[in-house]
Amino acid sequence: MSSAGLTAAAMAAALRRGEVTPQELLADARAQVSRLDSSLNAFLALTDDLADRQAERATEMLRDDRLGAGPLCGIPVALKDVLCVEGYPTTAGSRILENFRPPYTATAVQRLIDAGAVPVGKTNCDEFAMGSSTENSAYGTVGNPWDVERVPGGSSGGSAAAVGAGMVPISYGTDTGGSIRQPASLCGVVGFKPTYGRVSRYGLIAFASSLDQVGPFAHSVEDAAVAYAVVAGNDPRDSTSVIDAVEDPLSALRDGVRGMRLGVPREYMGDGLEAGVRERVTEAIRVLEELGATVEEVSLPSTELGLSTYYIIAPAECSSNLARYDGVRFGMRVERPSLTETYLRTRDQGFGNEVKRRVMLGTYALSSGYYDAYYRRAQKVRTVIAREFDAVFETVDALVCPTSPKVAFTTGAIQDPVEMYLNDALTIPVNLAGLPGISLPCGFSDELPVGLQVIAPRLQDARVFRVAAAYEAATEWHRHRAPLVAA
Amino acid sequence: MTAPATVDTGYEVVIGLEVHAQLLTRSKMFCSCSAAYTTAPPNSNTCPVCLGLPGALPVINRQAVEMTVRTALALNCEIPPFTKFDRKNYFYPDLPKGYQISQYDLPLSQDGHLEFDVDGVRTRCGVTRVHLEEDTGTMHHAGDVLQEATSSLVDLNRCGVPLMEIVGEPDLRSADAAREYLVRLRQILVYIGVNDGNLEEGSLRCDANVSLRVRGATELGTKVEVKNMNSFRAVHHAITFEIERQARVLDDGGALVQETRGWVEARGATVSQRSKEMAHDYRYFPEPDLPPLQLGRDLVESIRAAIPELPEARAARFSSQYGLSAYDAAVLTGVRAEADTYEALVDAGVSAKVAANWQMGDVAALANEHHVALADSGLGVGGLAALLALVESGAINGSTAKELLSELYIVGGDPAALVTERGLGQVGDAAQLAAVVAEVIEANPKACADFRGGREAALQSLVGQVMKATRGRADARMVTTLLRERLSG
Numbered sequence: 001m002s003s004a005g006l007t008a009a010a011m012a013a014a015l016r017r018g019e020v021t022p023q024e025l026l027a028d029a030r031a032q033v034s035r036l037d038s039s040l041n042a043f044l045a046l047t048d049d050l051a052d053r054q055a056e057r058a059t060e061m062l063r064d065d066r067l068g069a070g071p072l073c074g075i076p077v078a079l080k081d082v083l084c085v086e087g088y089p090t091t092a093g094s095r096i097l098e099n100f101r102p103p104y105t106a107t108a109v110q111r112l113i114d115a116g117a118v119p120v121g122k123t124n125c126d127e128f129a130m131g132s133s134t135e136n137s138a139y140g141t142v143g144n145p146w147d148v149e150r151v152p153g154g155s156s157g158g159s160a161a162a163v164g165a166g167m168v169p170i171s172y173g174t175d176t177g178g179s180i181r182q183p184a185s186l187c188g189v190v191g192f193k194p195t196y197g198r199v200s201r202y203g204l205i206a207f208a209s210s211l212d213q214v215g216p217f218a219h220s221v222e223d224a225a226v227a228y229a230v231v232a233g234n235d236p237r238d239s240t241s242v243i244d245a246v247e248d249p250l251s252a253l254r255d256g257v258r259g260m261r262l263g264v265p266r267e268y269m270g271d272g273l274e275a276g277v278r279e280r281v282t283e284a285i286r287v288l289e290e291l292g293a294t295v296e297e298v299s300l301p302s303t304e305l306g307l308s309t310y311y312i313i314a315p316a317e318c319s320s321n322l323a324r325y326d327g328v329r330f331g332m333r334v335e336r337p338s339l340t341e342t343y344l345r346t347r348d349q350g351f352g353n354e355v356k357r358r359v360m361l362g363t364y365a366l367s368s369g370y371y372d373a374y375y376r377r378a379q380k381v382r383t384v385i386a387r388e389f390d391a392v393f394e395t396v397d398a399l400v401c402p403t404s405p406k407v408a409f410t411t412g413a414i415q416d417p418v419e420m421y422l423n424d425a426l427t428i429p430v431n432l433a434g435l436p437g438i439s440l441p442c443g444f445s446d447e448l449p450v451g452l453q454v455i456a457p458r459l460q461d462a463r464v465f466r467v468a469a470a471y472e473a474a475t476e477w478h479r480h481r482a483p484l485v486a487a
Numbered sequence: 488m489t490a491p492a493t494v495d496t497g498y499e500v501v502i503g504l505e506v507h508a509q510l511l512t513r514s515k516m517f518c519s520c521s522a523a524y525t526t527a528p529p530n531s532n533t534c535p536v537c538l539g540l541p542g543a544l545p546v547i548n549r550q551a552v553e554m555t556v557r558t559a560l561a562l563n564c565e566i567p568p569f570t571k572f573d574r575k576n577y578f579y580p581d582l583p584k585g586y587q588i589s590q591y592d593l594p595l596s597q598d599g600h601l602e603f604d605v606d607g608v609r610t611r612c613g614v615t616r617v618h619l620e621e622d623t624g625t626m627h628h629a630g631d632v633l634q635e636a637t638s639s640l641v642d643l644n645r646c647g648v649p650l651m652e653i654v655g656e657p658d659l660r661s662a663d664a665a666r667e668y669l670v671r672l673r674q675i676l677v678y679i680g681v682n683d684g685n686l687e688e689g690s691l692r693c694d695a696n697v698s699l700r701v702r703g704a705t706e707l708g709t710k711v712e713v714k715n716m717n718s719f720r721a722v723h724h725a726i727t728f729e730i731e732r733q734a735r736v737l738d739d740g741g742a743l744v745q746e747t748r749g750w751v752e753a754r755g756a757t758v759s760q761r762s763k764e765m766a767h768d769y770r771y772f773p774e775p776d777l778p779p780l781q782l783g784r785d786l787v788e789s790i791r792a793a794i795p796e797l798p799e800a801r802a803a804r805f806s807s808q809y810g811l812s813a814y815d816a817a818v819l820t821g822v823r824a825e826a827d828t829y830e831a832l833v834d835a836g837v838s839a840k841v842a843a844n845w846q847m848g849d850v851a852a853l854a855n856e857h858h859v860a861l862a863d864s865g866l867g868v869g870g871l872a873a874l875l876a877l878v879e880s881g882a883i884n885g886s887t888a889k890e891l892l893s894e895l896y897i898v899g900g901d902p903a904a905l906v907t908e909r910g911l912g913q914v915g916d917a918a919q920l921a922a923v924v925a926e927v928i929e930a931n932p933k934a935c936a937d938f939r940g941g942r943e944a945a946l947q948s949l950v951g952q953v954m955k956a957t958r959g960r961a962d963a964r965m966v967t968t969l970l971r972e973r974l975s976g
Contacts, residue, residue, distance in 0.1 A: 083542075092541070102541065102542065104540070106542060201544060209776050239778060240544075240776060317772075320772070322585075323576060323578065323585020324541070324585045329538065329539070343578055
């Protein structure tokens with residue numbers, strides 16, 4: 001019987017009971033990929049040699065107690081294609097990095113390798129992580145495991161779909177404005193965005209440096225907590241990484257929510273929500289109340305400014321971060337007689353429309369004469385948004401709300417960029433404030449998954465897991481698998 | 488070729504210098520690659536960070552920050568408690584990230600000044616700021632001229648080397664003043680060990696903003712930025728040329744264009760490179776990969792405490808403490824190691840005046856000849872002190888000491904032992920010398936008669952004869968005394 005669709009915890013237990021080997025788990029993962037990926041397109045590349053080597057290493061580690069095999073040892077994982085893996089193609093979903101093989105490995109990936117995890121491959125995503133549907137990938141759209149005609153969300157759509165389709169129990173994505181939580185919500189899996197600075201960004205291809213954060217996808221809150229703990233912690237190579245020791249995210253997992261004060265931000269339950277999403281999230285909040293939490297409505301008045309603030313700051317940073325793709329040293333080059341022409345043609349042919357749009361937006365926002373009106377003002381609003389969260393957390397321990405205002409939509413259905421941006425309205429403020437947030441399954445609307453978002457104060461990542469785990473333990477939604485998981 | 492004299496154009500000249508200085512750190516500004524870029528094969532001192540590879544992140548070099556603070560304090564700057572890095576965005580192949588990490592509105596330091604003399608007049612030039620950034624790579628164009636190059640090669644060894652920018656206020660009023668400011672600034676940078684002072688190789692670079700205005704006017708005229716000056720002489724020539732060029736334009740009723748001009752040494756002229764309209768919009772914004780830097784007062788004070796006495800102050804002290812002339816004091820303090828050597832000699836018991844004479848005379852000549860400073864020579868400071876002690880005690884005379892100095896400078900050795908071994912000791916025994924003096928008087932009746940007739944110079948020839956007879960070992964002073972006694976007796 002295939003292990004597809006099992007949690008990492010179940011696989012780890014089976015490994016330790018000797019019922020399965022890392023090689024068998026890897027073979028199952030590959031079988032699931034080869035069966036489903038022609039319709040899902042979740043993977044851009046398979047890291048076969050690395051996976052084989054790691055499976056062998058994991059076998060060794062599991063055999064010898066002294067090697068300290070941890071919970072991810074021997075577990076197949078998938079990596080969003082913005083994470084550098086030495087010697088393997090790393091495209092960021094962009095034509096401009098076709099055939100680029102980084103000469104070094106991202107810190108987060110190295111920690112997985114050291115832990116004996118088995119990286120199966122690199123997953124599809126919106127180009128440079130810019131998008132909410134993975135339709136902006138230069139390498140084709142990704143199907144949602146619950147309905148392949150629909151998008152998996154984005155930008156980490158490939159990673160979300162890979163877990164949702166039972167190809168791997170754990171995958172990693174990045175979340176700049178909701179790019180882990182929103183696809184998790186749309187694919188019916190758990191997706192966690194850590195506090196900004198908790199996971200090293202060294203080796204993560206930057207979209208917006210002050211917002212990007214690496215985090216896991218999983219079938220359960222516990223798996224997500226484990227997957228987070230393995231990659232978290234200070235990295236001297238990332239000056240924005242937090243120095244304080246990481247609180248064990250598993251420590252409070254069974255503490256429950258009795259006596260906790262939970263806030264529901266009024267602005268997150270507004271008119272933009274689909275009815276089905278509102279119903280499921282309202283029910284989920286009631287469950288938490290029944291578990292002994294006190295729930296109150298709170299207000300984050302500047303929420304509606306989040307989107308416009310984000311669409312100044314993120315493009316500004318991206319316009320600078322993407323300047324290095326000039327065709328001179330690596331990646332694609334369209335050679336023309338003059339330097340300027342070479343720059344222009346390379347970037348014109350190498351970048352897709354959404355990337356160009358954001359580079360233009362950001363360049364404009366930073367231009368002389370516009371900086372004060374746009375970038376500086378956006379930074380001020382960002383501070384206001386962060387302070388409003390601080391104020392709310394004076395009275396409540398965590399916030400609960402929807403992750404995405406809607407369930408997965410049909411591929412190609414949204415053409416207007418601004419309408420697409422609205423998908424992230426409920427996740428973006430969390431990035432602007434640098435907070436930890438999770439999305440976990442809380443039911444279905446029209447047979448499509450709905451996600452519940454839990455948000456906690458900065459560095460209180462363990463509290464996010466605590467609330468999420470309590471809800472999960474009281475419900476069965478996390479046990480649902482998309483029908484295509486089982487052959 | 489001598490520097491052209493400064494021409495009085497009738498306008499007031501306004502000059503401000505921007506100086507870039509590479510820091511003498513071991514590693515680069517934001518990665519651990521070696522900063523020694525000149526000797527390495529092209530693109531060998533590189534890593535994902537300084538190559539600007541996707542996903543790489545900068546980490547601030549602590550030593551570079553400390554050197555910049557040291558410089559700023561030496562230039563009387565204030566160090567604000569809060570500083571940050573910013574990105575300066577532009578495209579060029581020697582800039583792999585497409586932006587330079589620099590500092591924009593909150594530099595490491597500000598509001599300093601430098602004082603110096605220009606033709607004996609005390610002059611003060613404000614230092615707007617000293618900030619820290621990273622150097623770019625270097626380009627090698629196939630063909631000599633960029634415009635005609637068919638291809639270009641990029642070497643990123645220099646990319647990311649820590650670079651300090653010292654922005655001067657427009658307080659300089661002549662090419663002479665500009666040159667003197669740069670000379671003084673360079674001396675301080677080298678003195679405090681942050682830069683090697685090499686204008687020719689570009690580890691120290693200077694751009695000049697030059698404008699003219701009618702005397703008495705308060706508003707600044709249109710400024711021209713002059714680049715590509717690779718020596719003090721070039722700085723002086725280029726500024727002088729630019730002053731005359733601008734004066735001619737204004738005299739003819741024309742208007743100046745705000746532009747960047749390059750100094751072309753071969754043509755002895757500045758040439759337009761870029762007009763204001765073509766200037767980049769650098770789109771500065773705070774570097775999101777680096778948190779702001781908060782420099783503790785303790786750190787700043789410990790850096791301040793470790794700054795050595797600066798050349799000007801040291802020269803003043805040398806004058807008062809050792810009774811040296813202003814000129815001697817300036818020469819001896821111009822290079823820190825030389826000043827240290829001087830003080831070591833004095834500490835070793837050599838009298839201040841003797842130490843100065845020897846160090847600036849014979850020792851300087853030998854150091855030049857062998858390209859080895861006394862401190863690094865075989866003889867060393869201790870050896871010279873021992874040698875001079877023999878002179879001081881009368882054991883040997885000056886000319887013997889000179890010979891020994893040149894013999895021992897490289898190989899070293901114990902001067903006293905050598906004097907004994909070779910019998911070079913000074914003949915200071917009155918009886919022994921009296922006999923020689925008597926012989927010389929006997930053999931030189933004409934000179935003796937001349938002296939008696941009032942010709943003082945004749946005595947010197949007689950002293951010379953005695954020295955010759957003793958193979959240079961006679962105590963010259965005693966010989967002179969003896970001759971005078973005998974001849975006037």
